[in-house]
Amino acid sequence: MPVAKGTPLDPGRTREALLSTATDLLYRRGLDGVGVSELCTAVGASKETLYRHFGSKEGLVDAVLAARSDRVVRWLTEAAHAAGPEPAAELAAIFDALATWYAEPEFRGCAIVNAATQRHGAPARPAAARHLGRYLTLLTDIATRAGSDQPQRLARQLLMLIVGATVVADHHDTDGRTAAYAKQAALDLLAVATGREGEPA
């Protein structure tokens, strides 16, 4: 049966369903861990539909990573903004958000970084560079508003902490305190970089 009885036949919705299922499956099993056929079966679509929407598996991966980066960056940015205008509070909020992420049973690290690690080339690698660049923009803004004398340096240090915490939480989280440790380190680095070293714990 080519198309079900009451299907709304909405290309946009079909594309979204493909994207959603692909995001989930590719994250859980890796880019090479799930084939196009299985993906189509899981979403209830045909291969022709997938290739009409995304052109190739690489195109699908590209779309998945772009959407995921948008979602993650927006999520962290909103978490930071909601924590008020204090840079330290925003930073703390970011790591608190990361803590809830790490605690999810489905957590497997950062999908974009993972993808770039699996396929050291297009489209994953440029996507990861862009993704980390967006992180850096967010962190540089916080570092600047905190009064750091070298906001770019502090931002890059904080980026390393976030990325490192994400990888460690994925592969070596012994007690679930990874994000909390990273948060304290981030606040320490912020304090050092802004000259206030003797803050109350």
Add this chain to the structure above:
Amino acid sequence: MPVAKGTPLDPGRTREALLSTATDLLYRRGLDGVGVSELCTAVGASKETLYRHFGSKEGLVDAVLAARSDRVVRWLTEAAHAAGPEPAAELAAIFDALATWYAEPEFRGCAIVNAATQRHGAPARPAAARHLGRYLTLLTDIATRAGSDQPQRLARQLLMLIVGATVVADHHDTDGRTAAYAKQAALDLLAVATGREGEPA
């Protein structure tokens, strides 16, 4: 021709050649990026030889990762020990060693962590956990000797910095200063954790 004229026919040496070439190729192109056939062609061996030595591709990967972990940990440990008994100097030496690693044109991140990211299961994931555990042992020793009140916490923070620096250097190194920034952050964290906050730059 089954075996060349003047070949020494040394099983140990054959195994070592397989291991060496596999280490190089799998690191550069990923675990799924190079097939067993190509690997054998590159090393000038037959598939039967490979399977007699390692049993399966998974066994080969396991041996590659174990050897690599040994080499990397020994390298960093020696770099730290050579820098004298001062904990801060040892830490600085570790990040200096990382800097030279990141600067290599062949650098593609940590092979063991990359492998665990590509294949979220055995044998790569346990290998990564062991590898990071060895890092943690080294760092905990330094943190303890530095007089940190919570050496395990500091060690985990330093681990995140190392891992994060390695990932960032791989995917988002804009100016080659990643290791230097990480080094400064590590020394700052060490100073904060040991109570000496006003050190000379």
Add this chain to the structure above:
DNA sequence: CAGCAATCGAACCGATCGGTACCATCTTCG
């Protein structure tokens, strides 16, 4: 010299891969 271990090269296996083609059927829109 004789027997055994090691090796290469090649053929072969079933499975899976990404991707294409075709068709019947359904919705959508004029």
Add this chain to the structure above:
DNA sequence: CGAAGATGGTACCGATCGGTTCGATTGCTG
């Protein structure tokens, strides 16, 4: 109502995958 577009289902393509088998040939060892 009728044409056009979207879709699921299926079969198919060539390539490659990890892994096995076999025979010819050589080095090693007693």
